[in-house]
Amino acid sequence: DAKTTQPPSMDCAEGRAANLPCNHSTISGNEYVYWYRQIHSQGPQYIIHGLKNNETNEMASLIITEDRKSSTLILPHATLRDTAVYYCIVRVGGSQGNLIFGKGTKLSVKP
């Protein structure tokens, strides 16, 4: 079973920041937090991942709490093309960890 809890859906106004929360209270010390998204009828797309430090790339920022029990994915300026299901996944590092997808959050970006 997935080890994360996410709200089933969220709305965001176009141009505003989208903040997607994720709870992973049973995360182990060697598990990373990964975020993927899946636009309708496409394969999942990697967004970002982190262990304990905050991370930023060209797509998003990942904020992980100090106790690592929760995290937030931030899309700084959401566009209509960011409408998708966002999956927060915890997995061990290296090649042995598999992706166990939970139900994700359906983000709807509205004009």
Added chain:
Amino acid sequence: DAMVIQNPRYQVTQFGKPVTLSCSQTLNHNVMYWYQQKSSQAPKLLFHYYDKDFNNEADTPDNFQSRRPNTSFCFLDIRSPGLGDAAMYLCASQVGTKNIQYFGAGTRLSVL
């Protein structure tokens, strides 16, 4: 350019008629995965190859088999498709030393 390619995008088969879905990747990744995604559900891992080593998930039905003839190609064989096997099938690849999976666009299978 697409790095993980799945063909075809749409596949229709008849109940009980074997079907093969194909996946290729141009990334020279040593790990390849197959997922099943039913309507309105999250992707579910069926099995994966680490190099030539096959790893089956415990709850993957025997009806599903896989072949990996070389690094670039991986096939999903469904020996006797049932109506419940209608789904999107996703292929992904990953480099063993990194943790990022790259997914193909998927093959949507219909069973008539």
